[in-house]
Amino acid sequence: MPQPLTDPPVRLKVEHLTRAFGGSPVVNDVSLEVAPGQVTCLLGPSGCGKSTTLRMIAGVERPDSGRIAIDGRIVCEGSLFLPPEARSVGLMFQDFALFPHLTVAQNVAFGLRGPREEKMRRVDDLLERVNLSGYGPKHPHQLSGGEQQRVALARALAPRPRVMLMDEPFSGLDNRLRDGIRDTTLEILKEEGAAVLLVTHEPDEALRMGDEIALMRAGRIVQRGSPYNVYNAPVDRAAAAFFSDVNVIRGVSRGALTDTPFGEFLTPGHPDGAEVEIVIRPQHLKIDFDRGGRGPNPTPADGAAARGTVVRARFLGRESLVEFAMDGDGSRLTASVPNVFLPRPGTALWLMIRRDRCFVFAARH
Numbered sequence: 001m002p003q004p005l006t007d008p009p010v011r012l013k014v015e016h017l018t019r020a021f022g023g024s025p026v027v028n029d030v031s032l033e034v035a036p037g038q039v040t041c042l043l044g045p046s047g048c049g050k051s052t053t054l055r056m057i058a059g060v061e062r063p064d065s066g067r068i069a070i071d072g073r074i075v076c077e078g079s080l081f082l083p084p085e086a087r088s089v090g091l092m093f094q095d096f097a098l099f100p101h102l103t104v105a106q107n108v109a110f111g112l113r114g115p116r117e118e119k120m121r122r123v124d125d126l127l128e129r130v131n132l133s134g135y136g137p138k139h140p141h142q143l144s145g146g147e148q149q150r151v152a153l154a155r156a157l158a159p160r161p162r163v164m165l166m167d168e169p170f171s172g173l174d175n176r177l178r179d180g181i182r183d184t185t186l187e188i189l190k191e192e193g194a195a196v197l198l199v200t201h202e203p204d205e206a207l208r209m210g211d212e213i214a215l216m217r218a219g220r221i222v223q224r225g226s227p228y229n230v231y232n233a234p235v236d237r238a239a240a241a242f243f244s245d246v247n248v249i250r251g252v253s254r255g256a257l258t259d260t261p262f263g264e265f266l267t268p269g270h271p272d273g274a275e276v277e278i279v280i281r282p283q284h285l286k287i288d289f290d291r292g293g294r295g296p297n298p299t300p301a302d303g304a305a306a307r308g309t310v311v312r313a314r315f316l317g318r319e320s321l322v323e324f325a326m327d328g329d330g331s332r333l334t335a336s337v338p339n340v341f342l343p344r345p346g347t348a349l350w351l352m353i354r355r356d357r358c359f360v361f362a363a364r365h
């Protein structure tokens, strides 16, 4: 494939952003870039500093240090601190408040400058794109939560912001509405070509919406990459566990191999005697029947099978979760299987591991 001659353009560039409250750093040396038309999801648990990062980029919170540039123009560094309205950023928060006394059209037109005709064209165009044509004369209280949310999106996008900052914008919506609105929102954001930074604590939302995920923990970005890479090549056990439950099999590395109930695993890079953790998601455990104690015939890719006894099986709709106590050491492992598979507690079954889906990390102490 031909290589691009220049790097893709960067719309939002954040460098070494830091902010402490009461002496403890809440945002610690955060750097990231977002290109026009790209959605980066800032993902992390509650309290990890996502909103504070977003607020500094918006210009409503001052960093202690660091630099923010939009289209190459520095909007924050040292004593330079441009207010939100001078940064060309659009904002959308969870508790987006539409102005109750203004109509839908007036809400969308609120941040627009210029001739009336032009403003009305932009308002009509946006209302059409959020599927609310004809809603212009209504007032916010006459709209459902989902409709109000779409008006808020139209309002934030109306002045054509270069950067769109969204903080948990979908969390006030009920589940059934959410997926549809996420998809519509994504489509419009892409058409508008803004660089989007979206804060969320929900991995599913980040996987669905993001071109890139920046995984944040305790004030720092611990991993950045495409959703595929962040999910399939986590930097550590906690990064893996943020996206799903995980099983952890512990062992000791010797000669770059670690012996487990499932056979030997390659553990290169771990010194002799080092404790390692083999991490595997529940959907990558394979289940087979006991066949009178003889067990399955694993392929070389499966490695060895290990026997366990069902402790609990739960039906979750799309999948079932089956929890096992392993024969050898009584350790617990959980497998998820598609559809309904609900073996009785006490049933003996064999488990195998999808070795290509394992992550090996140094053990945490």
Ligand SMILES: Nc1ncnc2c1ncn2[C@@H]1O[C@H](COP(=O)(O)OP(=O)(O)OP(=O)(O)O)[C@@H](O)[C@H]1O
Binding pocket: 021, 022, 026, 044, 045, 046, 047, 048, 049, 050, 051, 052, 053, 201
């Ligand atoms: N103005 C403030 N003064 C003191 N502490 C603050 C202030 N703003 C935020 N914090 C603290 O900083 C930490 C990070 O807050 P922040 O809102 O950035 O986290 P978050 O990752 O967005 O979490 P959530 O998803 O719960 O909103 C929290 O412990 C919060 O209590």
